[in-house]
Amino acid sequence: MKIDRQIGILSVLLQKETVTAPYLAEKFEVSRRTINRDIEDLCKAGIPVATKQGVNGGISILEGYKLDKTLFTQGEMQDILAGLRSLDSVNGTNRYGQLMEKLSVGSSDFMVGNQSVLIDLSSWHKGSLAPKIELIRAAIGKCRKLEFLYYSPRGESVRCIEPYYLIFRWSSWYVWGWCEKRGDFRLFKLNRMDRVKIAGQEFLKRQVPVPDLSDERVFPGGIKVRALFEQDCKWRLVEEFGTESFRVQQDGRLLFQADYTNKDNLITWLLSFRERVELLEPEELREEIRVSIERMKKRYEDERRTEL
Numbered sequence: 001m002k003i004d005r006q007i008g009i010l011s012v013l014l015q016k017e018t019v020t021a022p023y024l025a026e027k028f029e030v031s032r033r034t035i036n037r038d039i040e041d042l043c044k045a046g047i048p049v050a051t052k053q054g055v056n057g058g059i060s061i062l063e064g065y066k067l068d069k070t071l072f073t074q075g076e077m078q079d080i081l082a083g084l085r086s087l088d089s090v091n092g093t094n095r096y097g098q099l100m101e102k103l104s105v106g107s108s109d110f111m112v113g114n115q116s117v118l119i120d121l122s123s124w125h126k127g128s129l130a131p132k133i134e135l136i137r138a139a140i141g142k143c144r145k146l147e148f149l150y151y152s153p154r155g156e157s158v159r160c161i162e163p164y165y166l167i168f169r170w171s172s173w174y175v176w177g178w179c180e181k182r183g184d185f186r187l188f189k190l191n192r193m194d195r196v197k198i199a200g201q202e203f204l205k206r207q208v209p210v211p212d213l214s215d216e217r218v219f220p221g222g223i224k225v226r227a228l229f230e231q232d233c234k235w236r237l238v239e240e241f242g243t244e245s246f247r248v249q250q251d252g253r254l255l256f257q258a259d260y261t262n263k264d265n266l267i268t269w270l271l272s273f274r275e276r277v278e279l280l281e282p283e284e285l286r287e288e289i290r291v292s293i294e295r296m297k298k299r300y301e302d303e304r305r306t307e308l
Contacts, residue, residue, distance in 0.1 A: 009028070012027070018057075145163075163187070185208070223259065
């Protein structure tokens with residue numbers, strides 16, 4: 001992209017005393033004419049770029065405009081690189097890594113080795129997720145509406161939104177935008193979106209509130225859960241809820257207590273432990289699980305089922 005290339009050129013000029021147009025053209029894989037246009041644009045933006053013809057000539061920034069090359073520490077540069085690489089993990093490209101290399105000319109020791117933080121934001125849905133992210137980014141940049149089919153616990157619906165933010169939270173990707181159907185801002189999970197396309201209409205940007213993504217807001221609790229787990233379930237409770245979520249009983253079992261938000265998700269989670277857990281409270285949910293287990297038992301005991 002043009003802006004990425006111009007940022008890269010500016011970084012090179014800040015790191016080196018003088019460079020030539022052929023050097024920049026080869027580095028950024030464009031023509032000398034394109035480099036000359038980029039230099040003109042940088043000058044129009046108020047950056048004092050000087051050119052000198054002849055022997056020992058080249059392109060440089062006036063000395064008084066130089067920035068301290070130690071603006072970022074090595075640790076800070078590595079953190080920035082880790083963040084950029086994490087974005088590359090979403091779409092399987094090296095676009096952000098290449099941008100970082102351009103921004104770090106003259107500081108190659110930051111780029112190789114000594115990397116202690118690696119972040120991978122990819123998922124099992126990478127094949128379908130990456131195109132959605134790119135499409136949504138394009139719609140946000142061009143102020144174009146998005147249309148898609150959305151799947152929710154209440155059913156399927158066609159939505160049209162004004163997209164404003166792409167958000168990564170709770171191990172998933174979301175888009176935050178103004179929903180025409182609801183007449184308000186809503187958060188949509190990308191994995192539940194299908195047939196995503198950019199609509200023809202442009203939109204005028206609204207005053208956009210920053211979404212409240214606190215756990216208390218999105219997962220308000222409300223279901224007080226008490227359950228007894230077998231001791232060999234400890235690792236899962238620690239991983240998912242922490243060491244403070246249970247107390248070891250005299251018989252070795254684990255008394256688990258927590259607030260849960262969604263009843264169906266809670267039942268699914270408990271059943272994933274099979275016979276290794278017994279729900280104590282709430283009583284009405286205990287009864288619901290008992291009925292569900294009886295129905296499952298009946299289904300599996302029916303030997304006369306017709307094979308599909």
